[in-house]
Amino acid sequence: MNIVCLGGGPAGLYFGISMKLRDPQHTITVYERNRPGDTFGWGVVFSDQTVDNLIANDPDSGEWIKDEFIHWDKIDCFLNGEVERSDGHGFIGLGRKKMLQLLHKRCEELGVKLVFEREFEAENLTTQFPEADLIVAADGLNSKIRNADLDIFECTVDVRPNKFVWLGTKQKFEDAFTFIFEETEKGWIWAHCYQFDNETSTFIVECNPDVYDAYGFEEMSHAESAETCRKIFENYLG
Ligand SMILES: Cc1cc2nc3c(=O)[nH]c(=O)nc-3n(C[C@H](O)[C@H](O)[C@H](O)COP(=O)(O)OP(=O)(O)OC[C@H]3O[C@@H](n4cnc5c(N)ncnc54)[C@H](O)[C@@H]3O)c2cc1C
CATH class of the missing domain: 3.50.50.60 (FAD/NAD(P)-binding domain)
Structure with missing residues (x-):
């Protein structure tokens, strides 16, 4: 074939x-x-x-x-x-x-x-x-x-409201897969962190749309949003 x-x-x-x-x-x-x-x-x-x-x-x-x-x-x-x-x-x-x-x-x-x-x-x-x-x-x-053609593939799409960004960090989180929930003055925001090579970890930051809007993430550049996330989680990032 x-x-x-x-x-x-x-x-x-x-x-x-x-x-x-x-x-x-x-x-x-x-x-x-x-x-x-x-x-x-x-x-x-x-x-x-x-x-x-x-x-x-x-x-x-x-x-x-x-x-x-x-x-x-x-x-x-x-x-x-x-x-x-x-x-x-x-x-x-x-x-x-x-x-x-x-x-x-x-x-x-x-x-x-x-x-x-x-x-x-x-x-x-x-x-x-x-x-x-x-x-x-x-x-x-x-x-x-x-x-x-969603119908022909019999496909339904269900878009969930939360926002996330997929970042990387040199902090290793080597002991465990780590979830960090932080209650900030703008509401809850959390990170999913896991090591994937000898030097780097994935660092996914997630929040609901109200918190996303309160921070103004939509208007930020990539560098500004990464820096905002860094500050929120700085106690964990070394
Ligand atoms: C933040 C985040 C974290 C994730 N973490 C995990 C994880 O830890 N473990 C896990 O198993 N999965 C994870 N996933 C999910 C995983 O990325 C996806 O399930 C996987 O990538 C799906 O593979 P795919 O080949 O179906 O699609 P994709 O990886 O999206 O590949 C589709 C490919 O098609 C190409 N393409 C699309 N349209 C065209 C076009 N018109 N012409 C030419 N090329 C085209 C694209 O360039 C792309 O390379 C994560 C996803 C995200 C967003």
């Missing part, structure tokens, strides 16, 4: 790997608008069970991913400076960019063709990709292909 994957995020790449493993005769091409090293974002986390599933599906890439991961079992939950620690949650963290690089490498090894810097449109897919027996839409959360 001639298979075209539209979108070279984790879903498109991993689908390509999985199909090739099941039948190496398939011709599989993944189309992606970005360049190979362009990816956004800091670290991602997976549960131990997820890693087991990856290893069961493809031991090679599963083991590479496992080797790159930072592992922890504990969760610390700070509420206005007081910590509650719980144990027994197996989790691992890895840089999103590193994960995509490993998946690129595995695709190349198995003969999945990667085409970067190619934008596709949601319309006339069969004209854009006449060679395809199967087209897989893997174009992410804001999928143009899915959004072009």
Whole structure:
């Protein structure tokens, strides 16, 4: 079968790997608008069970991913400076960019063709990709292909109100996955923090729309909003 994957995020790449493993005769091409090293974002986390599933599906890439991961079992939950620690949650963290690089490498090894810097449109897919027996839409959360016809994909979209920003920090949070809840004069705001390599942690800051408006985050530049978050959580950031 001639298979075209539209979108070279984790879903498109991993689908390509999985199909090739099941039948190496398939011709599989993944189309992606970005360049190979362009990816956004800091670290991602997976549960131990997820890693087991990856290893069961493809031991090679599963083991590479496992080797790159930072592992922890504990969760610390700070509420206005007081910590509650719980144990027994197996989790691992890895840089999103590193994960995509490993998946690129595995695709190349198995003969999945990667085409970067190619934008596709949601319309006339069969004209854009006449060679395809199967087209897989893997174009992410804001999928143009899915959004072009939500009914045909039987898709419902439920947008939640909270706002978040995905930041990174050199503070390591190496003992535990850490949640920090702070009650500020403008209301509650909280951070999800986890290490993903030897030097860096993800630091996601989240709040509800009232607090977001009270801080004026919408009008701030990226640097100003990062600095505002740094001040709110400075006791934890070293
Ligand atoms: C702050 C944050 C933290 C997260 N943390 C985690 C985590 O810890 N663990 C976890 O498992 N998940 C996490 N996620 C979710 C994870 O990022 C997504 O589930 C995952 O990226 C989805 O993969 P995907 O391949 O479906 O989509 P994407 O990663 O969005 O990939 C889609 C790809 O398609 C390409 N594309 C889209 N449209 C076009 C077009 N028209 N032409 C060409 N290319 C196109 C995009 O450039 C992109 O590379 C997090 C997400 C966020 C926002």
